[in-house]
Amino acid sequence: MKKIILASKSPRRSFLMREAGFEFEVRTREIDESFPPEMPVDDVAEFIAKKKADGVMDFIENEEIIITSDTVVILNNKIYGKPKDKRDAARMLREISGTMHRVITGVCIRSRGREVAFSDVAEVYINDMTDAEIEYYIEQCQPFDKAGSYGIQEWLGYVKVARINGSYATVMGLPVHRVYEVLRGEFGLE
């Protein structure tokens, strides 16, 4: 009997895996999320997802499958990670106000004998945000664990996202439709 380990502290990723009907266990460890500065920004999420998988390899027992993931926000070819503090969050939100940015989630799915890694991209179109709206959001939702300083499933996502071109789940942090296909395909799960 194969067992799925989700190596992520993100409650959004656990939510998505549950909604997709998977049974799994969460096991995490602090992993260094740095990446080479010369790396093309489109490759970073998958690079970090693999690095996270490397860091928890010793978690994997015989029949286990481990899933790691990383999400980045990209605007003007620059990566927006998690904000350092309130001020940094407000700066990021002012920068994405009224623009389209891309969200890339990289995923690594690994067992003792197999690895599948991929990235999924979504474009997110944000309406203009006033400073008052940005302040309100940061106070209410404290988005300090989120790349780009916002969660699409929070107040700001509902009132300010005009449209997305891509997967909503990818923006939340895990392209669970692709995880579903890979687990049933390459990993033979029922």
Next chain:
Amino acid sequence: MKKIILASKSPRRSFLMREAGFEFEVRTREIDESFPPEMPVDDVAEFIAKKKADGVMDFIENEEIIITSDTVVILNNKIYGKPKDKRDAARMLREISGTMHRVITGVCIRSRGREVAFSDVAEVYINDMTDAEIEYYIEQCQPFDKAGSYGIQEWLGYVKVARINGSYATVMGLPVHRVYEVLRGEFGLE
């Protein structure tokens, strides 16, 4: 003090209004949702939203604003409404399997002195679904109150929607980002 009345039984619409931070009351009435057969399919959702507003006009007191809405699924220029039964739901899901369909949500926002009505369109790309997956979904989620026989925020939405081009909220049943703009703009809400 203005008061918002959401004239819809849909728990998804209430959810979206709450997430957008609105205080509101739900008041509903059965409304005939028929439309002229010669009407262009793209106009139907807004037409029905207005018809729903007409049907609850006597709900509106001086300082109240009423919101009505209707969602349709369109494939091959044909409207997919709520399924009649299990068999009808399975037929619809087999038809949208592996295709792109459009979801249009029409909205009518009305006070005693003002009306704003609009439609919002989203494209939804569905992966192939097996008969077993369709059966499983219908049994588990009983999607009989949903246009096109699925809810994007349910199992099928998470595992089978490859991407959307448009607003996730519109697919759920209410383009709440546009409601937010209209309520703050034309209706002067804070």
